[in-house]
Amino acid sequence: MSGLATTLLESGETTTAEAVLFWVLGPIMVLAALSLLFAKKAVHAALAVIVVMISLAFLYVAQDAVFLGVVQVVVYTGAVMMLFLFVLMLVGVDSSDSLVETIRGQRWIGLLAGIGLGVVLVGVVGRATYGKPYGLSGEQVDNNPTGVAHIIFGQYVFAFEVVGALLVTAALGALVLTHRQRLTPRVGQRERADARVAAGATLTPLPAPGVYARHNAMDVPALGPDGQPLESSVPRVLRVRGQEADAEEFAARTQRVLAGVSQVRGNPPPQAAPESAAVNAPDLGAAVSDTGQDGRSTGPAGVIGQEDGK
């Protein structure tokens, strides 16, 4: 493209401003294009691409193709952004190019092919003859976007539709290829919440260990509003391992304090019984939602707070 523009400029019909713009942008583009080849980091290469694309857009705008110039930026920034993501996902954040040849003689073959292409291009471009440039003003019926629309949706409408179908096919193909069949029904937030309500489990997050207790260590159960220790506040792992602090001790201490109160009110000390029954036998059926087959894990089962419901 840049080579073509040079030749057009040499016919001496463009303005000085456009020539200046070209000779400023040209070297920048060549440098960026070269750094695309020689950059060690893949992300730098992606950046070089965006520099080339934006400079190209400037040149388009300078040559009266405003629509093409702006669309160039809109489309290619998105495209390079995808490239950037691919680099991050496939190559890694910081990885540099590996210079190890995977195929023997690959480098020499590549070099040879490159030189061959260069010779062909120089031959073709050098021998081409160009007509007198007459600019876009004659082509543009109303204004630039309208002219482009007439060409795309009139003259080239079939090619345009075919390209559209091709792109849709590609997108669908990507979806089909990455699709995995689900073995079990998907358990989302709503289903989990419904199950929790149906099971009569704790709907709120579980209390944190040590709340209102004398110690705030992980193994000390929190005290409920009634002063009774809440077994469910101690992490499941500690409970399964039997490493929690003795809840009975805290309960007994509270009992002593509350003894007078309950005598006055005649209330039996509530709760505690079902809680302690559930301590060592958490039913994880409701908590474990995925089999690891449908992608993301929902985290450790104990966190969700369902194991104490049943």
Add this chain to the structure above:
Amino acid sequence: MILIGEAVAPVTADFSNDTWWIWLIKAVAIVVFLLTSVLIAIWFERKVVARMQVRPGPNVHGPFGLLQSLADAMKLLVKEDMTVKAADKLVYIVAPMIAVFCSLLTFAVIPFGPSVDLFGIITPLQLTDFPVAVLYILACASVGVYGIVLGGWSSGSTYPLLGAVRSTAQVISYELAMGLSLVSVFILAGSMSTSQIVTSQTAVWWFLPLLPAFVIYIISMVGETNRLPFDLPEAEGELVSGYMTEYSSMKFAWFFLAEYINMLNVSAVATTLFLGGWRAPWPISTINDGMFNEGWWPVLWFLAKLWALMFVFVWIRGSVLRFRYDQFMKIGWKVLIPAALVWVVAVGVVQGVRQFSGLELRSVLFVLAGIVLVGLVISFLIPEKKQPGAPERPPGPQVYDPYAGGYPVPPLPGQVLPPSPRKQRAAAATAAADNETTPQVTQEVHGG
């Protein structure tokens, strides 16, 4: 609605009288306007959010705390400017500049008003305009995101990288919805130049006939500017501050500036494309033969609409919680984009029927309303689909031997692993320690 689809000149604004110093005045005025607006916007946001949360907000520096953002800016200026050692130096420094420069570009094509007499020269209150001005705004916005992405990547740190990747995904998905919602305006206005779009709204502002597109634009503009409830790239509860975690002092301030300028940008675009631009609201516009639509008055209407949208931003921030990432993506791809597509097709069909059949817009709309009504009535006759019952659980967890085949196999749905040796040891230890009830052995049911 008379103006819809009429063949008109690509750009209404006439810049033929402009001299270089007019350009300079306009450009400087735009930059000054943006920078001072950002200072006011920060104060405005803090004050309004504070009012919504029943507290006074900034009230120490200056009258009503007006100088608070100036004080903040000074603080940021004199703070130590750190460059992270693990950072990719060049990209790390360039990233905030990209963000700010791109955000400054948008207002070049926003019309503040019609032609005015500026030092003896009749010139439109707009720096420039061209046939694809709105596409140019989209282009600037999409380049501006590179500031965020590169800043996050070059910091050489995990949270910024996560923020950058989120921002990329966010921009790719929300820019589509945004662009599609703008297309229906292009179709009706018959142009992509901002001044022409404002002219096309003489009879009716586009937000009324294009309400769905307007709603989609408002939602996606919040997503585009990384504001609550879509501030996932900088979610402080999850990512510290996302892409700007490793930035300090002026470099951080540039990101901050870019974010607020972008808010002004998208509000200005919404004003220009949907809310009539600088045109006076209805009862005022009829006073004295449209006196308030001429001269310098329109600047007032433009600013009023701009700040009303800024208030909407703050209002949303004050009342909506941050979305979870998957919910955010679901809204973008499964709600906004399909809705925008359907809407564009509908607007295209109506416009096509009008243009090629010579029917009145009114009769076309009546026919469409009739079709919708009939569809609605028919939908009432369709019996409600029965809710699928809860998935049947297997009768009971089935203990299996994972080593039956010689190597460990994960449990299939309905199967459970036998108790792990460690739990057995713990149980044995407890049993030995206090000879009480034998603790039951936990079993993990998978995929129930």
